[in-house]
Amino acid sequence: MSDSSNLSVESDGLTPEQRLEPPNTRLINAGIATIHDMETLRACVAYENANQGRVQILRRLEQRASEIRSQDD
Template identity: 55%
Template sequence: MRDSSHKPESATEFPPEKRLKAPNTQLVDAGIATIPDMETLRKCVAYENAHQNRTQILKQLEWRAAELRDEQE
C-alpha cells in the first residue's frame, strides 16, 4: 500500500491539462497510464468533462481507476 502523505512528483509536474491535452494520442495514453493516485485521476476526469468530454478518454480514465483500486487492495 502506498503512503498517501507523499505526493509523487508526477502529480504536480503533470496536471490534467498536460496529461490530456497532448499533441498526439500516444502521449495522452501515457499520461493516463502514469496517473499515480485517485486524486489525480479525479482531477483528470473533471478536466476532461469540463474541456473536451471525449468518450474514449473518459473510458480510459475509468479503466485506470479500476487499476488503481486493484493496486490498493
C-alpha cells in the same frame, strides 16, 4: 495555496491539461498510465468533463481507476 491547486498537480508536476491535451493519443495514453493516485485521476476526469468530454478518454480514465483500485486491494 488553495486546495484546488493541490488537486490539480501530481508530485511529478503534470496538470490534467498537460496529461490530456498532447498532440497525439500515444502521449495521452502515457499521461493516463502515469496516474498513480485517485486524487490525480479525479482531477483529470473533472478536466476532461469540463473541457473536451471525449468518451474514449473518459473510458481510459475509468479503466485506469479500476487498475488503481485493484492495486490498493
